[in-house]
Amino acid sequence: MVTVSISSKLHDSIPDFRVGVIVYHQLTVTQLPAIIAEKLPLYYQNIQLSLETQPIASIPGVHEWRALFKKAGSDPSRYRPSQEALLRKIARDGAPHSVNSAVDLNNFFSVQHSIPMGIYDLDTLKPPVIVTIGSVEDSYNALNGRIVNMEDKLTTIDQIGAFGSPIVDSKRSCITTDAKNALQIVYLRPSMSEDDAAHMLQKIAEMFVQVHGGDSDWSIVR
Incomplete structure (x- = not known):
């Protein structure tokens, strides 16, 4: 299991901060199976319709994560939680942009549970991994260019430097069809119970392995 920890700096700002960590091995990343790919457009269409009458900022997961961003010291209206950015894209365009099976499934989970998630090519990383509040020295070339x-x-x-966040991830760590091993960071809502978080992580890992093969281990990091 990859060592993932939460820094004391982050715990001082958000004492109840937790993440789910899922490690996958021996994956085959391609495109989503047809049985899933054919259902996603209708799923996103239903979300798009619901957003016509529900402000995105009022969605519980979005509201809670915007508050966490403020506690960490950043402006959630300028740097939005990634699941809020996905919902805004769905409201505007109807669906997130399709990338590959790993990214597409990660986006689906993020929208489904209304929490930020990151999926990374484990072989591009140099553990241990630390979730923290960044300093002035921390920067990276992001997926948004x-x-x-x-x-x-x-x-x-x-050990190389910053590579991800619940805002936007880096090009260095992005998962492609060449990836064989992956690290998934699930940014849990503090209001979620331990049992609910464990159940969610287990279901995410099971579905991901059903699509990609291989095996997985998961844990909750406090």
Whole structure:
């Protein structure tokens, strides 16, 4: 199991902060199976329709995570939690952009549970991994094509440097069809009970392995 911890700096700002950690081995990343890919458009269409009458900021998972961003020291209206960004894209475009089976499934889980999630090519990382609040030295080339400075933002680092966050992840750690092993960070809502969090992580891991093969281990890190 990959060692993942939460820094004292983050615990000082958010004492009840937790993440779910799922490690996958011997994956085959391609495109989503047809049985899933055919159902996702209708799922996202239903969400798009519901967002016509429900403000995104009022969704419990979004509301809770915006509050966590403020506690960490960042402005959630400028740097949005990733599941809020996904919901805004669904409201605007009807669905997230399809990338590959791992990213598409990760986005589905994030929308389904209304929490940020990151999926990373484990072989690009140099553990241990620490979830923390970034400093002025922490930055990376992000998937949105920008150099993102992680000062006062929730971020995940390894021995090389920052590589992910519940905002946007880095190109260095992105998962592609070449990936064989993966690390998934599930940014739990503090209001979620331990039993509910464990049940969710188990179901996520099971579905991910059903699609990609291989095996998984999961844990809750406090």
